[in-house]
Every structure is written in structure tokens, then in C-alpha cells.
Amino acid sequence: MTKLVRVIDMERCMGCRACIAACHVENHLTPGSPWNVMIEHEVGRYPYARTVFTTMNCMHCEDPSCKHACDAIGVHAITKNELGVVLVDYDKCIGCRYCAAVCPYGVPQYTESLSELYPGEGKTPYEALPDSTRHPTHRKRANVVEKCTFCWHKLEKAVAAGRESEIGRHPDYTPSCDLVCPVEARVFGDLDDPTSPVSEYLGRKKATQLKKEFGTRPQVYYVLEGGDY
């Protein structure tokens, strides 16, 4: 079995937002519907105040509440595939936003209308790329929900080439946000492979999932300052 997980080390993250930029470029950002965000907030009081950075994307839960909601109303637009990646099928999505309502992490992003990256200046050549040249997960449209795919367009290449073991190791088979981190605060790979970088990282440092009280069993782990909560 392959269980793809991501570890985000908040002890290392310095809030540079390289992961956010990489995601926006790699996944054809829809303005207003980001797949990866940086949340920063201050903790402590002067003179001991400091900023904490939390980068968030889809948690690709093992027991995804978004999928439960979508299935409950008979739409079945959300699937969890063989590698544990939760994907939205834009052709099936009816834009009801039930998934957005039930996700404890606020991940699914509803796009009311597609707007330009530079309003009033027309589409950039990048935005003007026809759908036929884009991966299905990048064929953005209005009135559907979209979210992080763990860069499925890259992972499926590994599956097609029979090189699942190189996911998280080879740049072509690793999500872009994890590749660009200058302080190596992000690790991605197969948790069921004890030799994978992600398994080794989790063996070294104590990591936890966010909002465990919802019981959705996220596949994104965080190394928190101060340990578990």
C-alpha cells in the first residue's frame, strides 16, 4: 500500500511563501480560490511577541468529510484514489458548497466567476492556455469547487511509469510546493515505505495532525513548536 503524506515543519518554516508561489504557478491559480495559503499570526506579548507561520493546503484526509457530504447528496464529484489523494471532478461538481461547509480546514474553494490575474489588463499568455493543453485538474471554471490535488498531475506520471517509489524523491513526481522550500520545512512521500524521507522525518521529529477532534485523519502532519496538542 502507498500512503502519501506531507510533513510541514513549523519549527523551520520562516514564512517566505515560496510554496504558495510554486503552487500558484504550477496549478494555474484561480484568483480568489487559492489551493495553498500562508496564515500568520502573532503569539506572545511585547517584548516577547513573535509571528507563527502556518502553511495550509488540502489535508487529503483518510476519512474525508467533503467526500461524505458529496456522496450523501448523490453527486459523487469527490473521490479518494488509490494513492489516497482526494480529488474533485469539475464535470460532476454542481457547486453546492456542501464540501466547503463541512471541511474543518476550510479547504474547498468555490469559484463564483473566473477573473483575470491582472483585472482589466486581459489574460496573460499563461491564463490563455486552452483547456486541451491543461491537465483536467487545471481546467478551471466558474461555479465549481476546487482545491489542492497533491499535484496529482505529477503523481499520476509516477503511477503511469510504475515509479511510485520515487514519489517524494524525484522532482518530476513530487508536489511543487515541497520542492521549492528553501529551508526544507516540507517533506512528502510514502509513509508506508520505512525508507522514504517522510517516514524518516516522522521518525526523528514529533509531528501531529491539525484538528484531530474531527476524526477525519488528515494526511498532512505538522511539526508544531511545543509538540502535540
Next chain:
Amino acid sequence: MTTRLARLAFALCMAVSAAALGADSKPGLKGIGDRIRAGQAEVGTDYSMDAKRGRFHIIHSKELGMRCAACHQGKTYVDDYISVRREGPRKGPGRYINNSCTGCHAKGGPATRFYGTAGR
């Protein structure tokens, strides 16, 4: 001895009233849920978040009688730092917190299950 008896009687009273309350409220919620799922309740067919026409709000506010403030936290966002939509547009009656959903929508609850059970 008298104190112990009094304590026992009090505990018994509390247990009986809790059981009676549970017996009253649980089947009620479950009954409404069953009726909705069986298509016997007039909740419409609009699967949207529209506050007036959408099933979501009709079920929760009309059928179940929940007030807006039971879920929505006013005009601003709650202090939930771990939400991708935290920085999103501030529309409608404000951000809701999913913790209020788990009472019914967690495993073993009376409503459609969306959430599991907390575990390590």
C-alpha cells in the same frame, strides 16, 4: 450513612432525569433526520447554500429550528487560525465553526455522518 444515602438518592434522580431528557431529545433529532432522508420533509431540492431556498439552511434553520448564531460567529471571522478560508471574502452572516456540526454529524450521531471520532 445519611449523607451517603442522600448522595445516592441525588445521583439516582439525576440519572433518571438525564435518561428522560435523552429519551425525549434523541429520537426527535433522529426522527427529523430520518424524515429528511426518506424525502418526507418539505426541504426542497435546491442543493445550495442559499439561505432561503437551499436545503442546507432549510434543514438546519427551519426543520431543526437552529438560530443563525448557533453556527455563525457574527460579521467577522472567529479566531480560527487554521482554516484556508480565513483570509477569504467576508460575506453573509460570518464564518461558522465546524465544531457545532460534530454534535450531530460525527460517527454515531443522529445526522448524516461527515466526521469520525477523535483519536490519536
